Amino acid sequence: MKLTDFQEAFPDDAACMRFLEETVWANGRHCPDCGCLNTVPLAGKAAARHLYHCRDCHKQFTVTSGTWLHSRKLPLTKYFEILYYSVNSSFGMASTRIAEWTGVSQKSVWKILQAFRELQGFWLTMADKLANTVEFDTKYVGGKPRKAKGETGQKVKNKRGRGTDKQPVFVAAERQGEVRATVVPDESEATIRPLAEAQVDPQAHIMSDGDGAFAKIARSFALHSQCSHRDWDFARDGVHNNTAESFNSWVEHMRDVHFFVSKPHLQRYVNDVMSRWNLRVAVEREVTHRGQRVVRVFMEKMPLLDRLRTIFVHAVGCQVRRDRITGGIAVASCRSCPSY
Numbered sequence: 001m002k003l004t005d006f007q008e009a010f011p012d013d014a015a016c017m018r019f020l021e022e023t024v025w026a027n028g029r030h031c032p033d034c035g036c037l038n039t040v041p042l043a044g045k046a047a048a049r050h051l052y053h054c055r056d057c058h059k060q061f062t063v064t065s066g067t068w069l070h071s072r073k074l075p076l077t078k079y080f081e082i083l084y085y086s087v088n089s090s091f092g093m094a095s096t097r098i099a100e101w102t103g104v105s106q107k108s109v110w111k112i113l114q115a116f117r118e119l120q121g122f123w124l125t126m127a128d129k130l131a132n133t134v135e136f137d138t139k140y141v142g143g144k145p146r147k148a149k150g151e152t153g154q155k156v157k158n159k160r161g162r163g164t165d166k167q168p169v170f171v172a173a174e175r176q177g178e179v180r181a182t183v184v185p186d187e188s189e190a191t192i193r194p195l196a197e198a199q200v201d202p203q204a205h206i207m208s209d210g211d212g213a214f215a216k217i218a219r220s221f222a223l224h225s226q227c228s229h230r231d232w233d234f235a236r237d238g239v240h241n242n243t244a245e246s247f248n249s250w251v252e253h254m255r256d257v258h259f260f261v262s263k264p265h266l267q268r269y270v271n272d273v274m275s276r277w278n279l280r281v282a283v284e285r286e287v288t289h290r291g292q293r294v295v296r297v298f299m300e301k302m303p304l305l306d307r308l309r310t311i312f313v314h315a316v317g318c319q320v321r322r323d324r325i326t327g328g329i330a331v332a333s334c335r336s337c338p339s340y
């Protein structure tokens with residue numbers, strides 16, 4: 001979707017409010033406080049503010065009441081514009097860039113995006129478990145550690161893969177489906193097992209590389225196949241973890257956009273990549289392969305408005321609060337979230 005088309009669709013706050021109301025109240029307008037459907041729109045000046053009255057608890061509300069978009073200081077159109085740049089880009093967008101284009105300060109853009117990334121992680125804790133074929137892998141994120149000096153004073157080569165000083169991220173990817181990526185303190189069985197069991201259906205077919213910890217964890221699932229990358233085996237009879245590896249390359253691309261990501265914020269940036277990956281649909285297409293017409297499945301981006309709808313359906317039910325002491329961001333409450 002072009003920026004001009006987007007601006008035409010959302011010229012003012014009223015248009016944004018209408019879009020939110022259509023999206024969030026698709027199954028009927030409900031009071032965010034008591035959840036009842038017995039509500040009426042207010043007349044006069046209140047109508048311009050999109051205010052509604054609940055006949056049960058006698059409270060007034062709008063579609064953003066009790067959500068992260070409530071009591072905002074910026075116009076709603078700015079939030080939409082910021083999300084447009086972030087969601088419409090292939091590998092995310094730096095807050096400094098968006099600040100230049102929207103005229104909002106970099107600090108505000110960063111805070112909005114961080115709150116939004118935190119929410120993305122929060123919804124995934126309530127999402128359906130991954131099923132069918134699920135690939136496990138570990139991604140190590142971070143720059144190359146400085147070369148350490150050994151006992152003899154000679155430079156020691158840093159380890160690659162397991163045992164490196166980089167930050168491990170556990171990746172579970174459903175083939176032609178969603179992905180779950182979690183920043184973990186280490187890649188031991190004790191750390192990864194509870195995550196895998198919470199995120200993946202027990203009937204799933206697990207595929208992984210030759211990692212010993214994955215082999216032990218996979219015993220809790222219906223089936224396990226592995227290909228040993230050490231023995232140069234990367235794909236055999238449909239057994240591979242290329243989907244997870246492909247997601248890992250998306251995480252790697254993060255470095256082209258965000259030049260510095262600190263460890264405490266890493267999960268939020270991974271959430272960003274994850275939602276970009278998950279907001280896609282499988283599309284069947286006929287292609288020519290070795291002179292023959294064959295049907296292949298491609299993963300394509302959802303149309304922008306559909307992606308925004310999915311985001312807002314979840315976002316509008318949740319509040320995000322910033323912890324003044326630690327500076328951390330957390331989802332404070334989620335009352336009217338449909339999936340809650």
Ligand SMILES: [Zn+2]
Nearest residue numbers: 031034054057
């Ligand atoms: Zn009510």
